[in-house]
Amino acid sequence: MTVLGIETSCDETAASICSDGKILSSIISSQIIHSSFGGVVPEIASREHERMLNSIVSNSLSDANLKLGDLDAIAVTNGPGLAGALLTGVSFAKGLALGLNIPLIPINHLEAHIFVNFLADPTLEYPFLCLLVSGGHTQLWLINDMEIYELLGETRDDAAGEAFDKGSRILGLGYPGGPQIEKTAQYGNPNAIVFPRGLMDPDSLEFSFSGLKTSLLYFMDDFQETPDCRLPDVAASYQQAIIESLSEKLARAVEKNGVKTCVVAGGVAANSRLRLVLKNRIKNVRILFPDLEYCTDNAAMVSFLGELKFKNSEKSNLLFSVLPNLKLN
Structure with missing residues (x-):
């Protein structure tokens, strides 16, 4: 199974491909523009995600030597995080999943951070x-x-x-x-x-x-x-x-x-x-x-957890929304 993961919860625009538990690619664009403000500016973060997402996803596919048609599913972070930033990633993922007619699953950002440890030690x-x-x-x-x-x-x-x-x-x-x-x-x-x-x-x-x-x-x-x-x-x-x-x-x-x-x-x-x-x-x-x-925000943890959830029979759903204050439990 090959899953595209998309992460835009804060100020990193990221995409990754996971196939059968192995990370084939992981692309991250960090928004250094925020350093001059001393912290993340939500509106700027959303704009940067919108500007970078298409190329980040394309580069992730290219690094994995895959095309869009090779994807079996998409996983995307829907919370917690900045509302506008999350919405940019979720909207992109929904459009892509709908166009490719493949499943889409929302991923809890905190849960993804925890389960990435299975990559460190299966x-x-x-x-x-x-x-x-x-x-x-x-x-x-x-x-x-x-x-x-x-x-x-x-x-x-x-x-x-x-x-x-x-x-x-x-x-x-x-x-x-x-x-x-x-x-x-x-x-x-x-x-x-x-x-x-x-x-x-x-x-x-x-x-x-x-x-x-x-x-x-x-x-x-x-x-x-x-x-x-x-x-x-x-x-x-x-x-x-x-x-x-x-x-x-x-x-x-x-x-x-x-x-x-x-x-x-x-x-x-x-x-x-x-x-x-x-x-x-x-x-x-x-x-x-x-x-x-x-450790820091990345899409490898999203694609990896997405594949785990699909294999555990979690159902696809295009009706989910972004949840900026999403809890783990």
């Missing part, structure tokens, strides 16, 4: 824990089977990725914040400054990053570089506070649920410091990370 078995960390979500899930998920904890305010973006802006490092802070932090001391960690009660699996962000803001109001405390030290300490919150809660969830495997999903999963800390913190349990190219 032997992954249920149940497993998932730490889902991105710009819009920070959640702990117990994945019992496909579409059987239990939410164990989530952020009460900012997501981890959002904390990186806002922190980067405060530090004057630019957008996107995660990569900028990680790059700067590699030259700093993560123990130079003790920033607060939110909701660290022994039994809590909830997250909070708003207090950390405020603490950084106040710290930078009076900050002047000295030999003992430089900007890289601040970035490293701020990053460490985020990562320690994530690693501590995942370790607690492992202890409470007794699973044998943990996976990490979402854009923040690309952070090398997070990977190192989690591998050192989570003991006697296998921990999986997606390949770096599949």
